[in-house]
Amino acid sequence: MKKYDLIVVGGGAGGLTVAAGAASLGANVALVEKRDDLGGDCLHFGCVPSKALIEAANEVYHARNVQAYGIHASGDVDLKAINDRVKASVDHIQEHDDIDRFRELGIDVYLGGASFATDHEIKIEGHENIHGKRIVISTGSRPNVPPIEGLEETGYITNESAFNLEKLPKKLVFIGGGPIGLELAQAYSRLGSEVTVLEAGPHLLGKEDQDIQKTAQRMLEQELNVITNARVSKTSRQDEKNYVHYTIDDEDHVIEADQIFLAVGRKPNTDTLQLENAGVEMDEKGHVKVDDTLRSSVPHIFAVGDVNGGLYFTHVAGYEGKTVVQNALYGLKRKISYNNIPWNTYTTPEIFHFGLTQQEAQEKHGDVMIYKTELDQVDRFVADHATNGFIKIITDTKGNIVGAHAIGKGAGDWMQVVVLAVEKGMKIGDLSNMIYPYPNHTASIENASNQYWRAKLFNGFIPKLSKTFIRWFR
Ligand SMILES: Cc1cc2nc3c(=O)[nH]c(=O)nc-3n(C[C@H](O)[C@H](O)[C@H](O)COP(=O)(O)OP(=O)(O)OC[C@H]3O[C@@H](n4cnc5c(N)ncnc54)[C@H](O)[C@@H]3O)c2cc1C
Ligand SMILES: NC(=O)c1ccc[n+]([C@@H]2O[C@H](COP(=O)([O-])OP(=O)(O)OC[C@H]3O[C@@H](n4cnc5c(N)ncnc54)[C@H](O)[C@@H]3O)[C@@H](O)[C@H]2O)c1
Numbered sequence: 001m002k003k004y005d006l007i008v009v010g011g012g013a014g015g016l017t018v019a020a021g022a023a024s025l026g027a028n029v030a031l032v033e034k035r036d037d038l039g040g041d042c043l044h045f046g047c048v049p050s051k052a053l054i055e056a057a058n059e060v061y062h063a064r065n066v067q068a069y070g071i072h073a074s075g076d077v078d079l080k081a082i083n084d085r086v087k088a089s090v091d092h093i094q095e096h097d098d099i100d101r102f103r104e105l106g107i108d109v110y111l112g113g114a115s116f117a118t119d120h121e122i123k124i125e126g127h128e129n130i131h132g133k134r135i136v137i138s139t140g141s142r143p144n145v146p147p148i149e150g151l152e153e154t155g156y157i158t159n160e161s162a163f164n165l166e167k168l169p170k171k172l173v174f175i176g177g178g179p180i181g182l183e184l185a186q187a188y189s190r191l192g193s194e195v196t197v198l199e200a201g202p203h204l205l206g207k208e209d210q211d212i213q214k215t216a217q218r219m220l221e222q223e224l225n226v227i228t229n230a231r232v233s234k235t236s237r238q239d240e241k242n243y244v245h246y247t248i249d250d251e252d253h254v255i256e257a258d259q260i261f262l263a264v265g266r267k268p269n270t271d272t273l274q275l276e277n278a279g280v281e282m283d284e285k286g287h288v289k290v291d292d293t294l295r296s297s298v299p300h301i302f303a304v305g306d307v308n309g310g311l312y313f314t315h316v317a318g319y320e321g322k323t324v325v326q327n328a329l330y331g332l333k334r335k336i337s338y339n340n341i342p343w344n345t346y347t348t349p350e351i352f353h354f355g356l357t358q359q360e361a362q363e364k365h366g367d368v369m370i371y372k373t374e375l376d377q378v379d380r381f382v383a384d385h386a387t388n389g390f391i392k393i394i395t396d397t398k399g400n401i402v403g404a405h406a407i408g409k410g411a412g413d414w415m416q417v418v419v420l421a422v423e424k425g426m427k428i429g430d431l432s433n434m435i436y437p438y439p440n441h442t443a444s445i446e447n448a449s450n451q452y453w454r455a456k457l458f459n460g461f462i463p464k465l466s467k468t469f470i471r472w473f474r
Helices: 013-024 040-044 047-064 079-096 099-104 179-191 210-220 314-330 358-365 379-383 416-423 428-433 443-459 462-473
Strands: 002-009 029-033 108-111 114-116 121-124 130-137 141-143 171-175 194-198 225-227 231-238 241-248 251-257 259-262 266-268 301-303 342-345 350-355 369-374 390-395 401-408
Touching: 002 013, 002 314, 013 029, 013 040, 013 099, 013 314, 029 121, 040 047, 040 079, 047 079, 047 179, 099 108, 130 314, 171 179, 171 251, 179 194, 179 210, 179 259, 179 342, 194 251, 210 350, 210 358, 210 390, 210 401, 241 259, 301 314, 350 416, 358 390, 358 401, 369 443, 379 443, 390 428, 390 443, 401 416, 416 428, 428 443, 443 462
Parallel strands: 002 029, 002 130, 029 108, 130 301, 171 194, 171 259, 194 225
Antiparallel strands: 114 121, 121 130, 141 266, 231 241, 241 251, 342 350, 350 401, 369 390, 390 401
């Protein structure tokens, strides 16, 4: 049986980071992937195709709304051309995740589904078993399909089937108003579908700051039919038409749908891994249980990415991957921390999330300071006619930034400045001390952080001191 220093099971965002990192440091690495290509969900069914579709849909939307510039445009959407464009983005990035590239790093890449024979031995479909001194599980997640009566009859699509639809659905009903549902609901709406989002909770985007939730919902409702507190009870098919049945406060409602899109969270890919053969423990949802060094209940087996149930993001899988390389190869106990992880939701306008929401910050710190600027106070957004949105920076009473949130054009890009500031130990006052080129979008950060000094200068003892000083010198 072939022996390795490290076996990585799953060749997506997390697994590829671990495999490449460990091989570069001289480890003898095997990488096992059940698909016939690498890249995982993010590349094939997630981030990349969704962002390419969103971009295409935004272009269509802008083209149809150029009357303000004196141009009138209309016309049908060529879904095949859009699908080809999405595929071209995936193919381009696939070159980076090419199997040969990993083989050139000295990694043995096995294509076939993997499972545990023992705590050191991996079975691979179509190959002989291999032995690993250490093993990293990075098998990701898949769409959660809830047991809703009728789904088999009506059919449904998920992010795994959405990027090669042959026909644009006229009436599209999304079940789930989280990031997957909303990013894609808006994209299909912009391409021309009539889109309804049914969300079980009282708000869209349940993990966001409440102010962001409200603004996002108000803005998205201009393009989507949003129904919250909707409990989907069943789906049905009659006279070649599909229907989604839901209740709000025990009152029954029904809506017609050409297609039903399920976006109700994720399920970890652990069910075929035979983790019991290795003694690896799972939580009640099937995630691999890990400690803050990403070790499972078996100390030489680690788990990174969606499969460990932490935060479901590509950049988190990458961060965890880098940490695990050090812990697995050198026996270190580097801990993971999710405190400084930003994320973006790529709706229009974009939503940026970093650290605690206002509600979480108040719960944790008691007294907090809120520095908020509406984008209509920022000249560049006014010039862009993109004044919808705001930025909110939350600090403790000493000026330490504990959360930052924004909704607005390009927020995911310009808010990264705040992440750097926190990473470098800067406080809100330091953000105000920087020079911002006029008129750019980061001026929104300048405007919000200036409020800190304004409050200090005009409300504290400094104005009194200054008055006395000036009078004395006059
Ligand atoms: C529609 C959508 C949009 C998203 N957009 C973003 C975004 O904009 N930004 C962001 O940060 N995140 C985004 N995400 C989340 C992101 O895709 C995931 O968090 C990320 O892919 C997780 O990486 P991973 O390595 O854990 O899993 P994956 O990248 O899914 O990799 C897991 C790999 O393991 C393989 N595998 C599974 N079981 C086995 C087995 N038994 N044997 C061998 N191989 C196996 C799979 O085939 C897969 O290749 C999005 C997700 C979706 C669904
Ligand atoms: N831009 C990004 O970074 C990005 C984009 C997409 C996805 N993701 C990642 O993927 C993860 C999964 O996304 P998601 O949107 O599927 O999950 P989610 O858990 O964030 O949202 C699912 C939503 O569906 C609702 N829901 C659940 N069951 C329902 C039902 N029966 N009827 C109606 N509503 C129901 C939930 O209340 C929730 O609001 C995200 O948490 C995120 O980490 C990231």
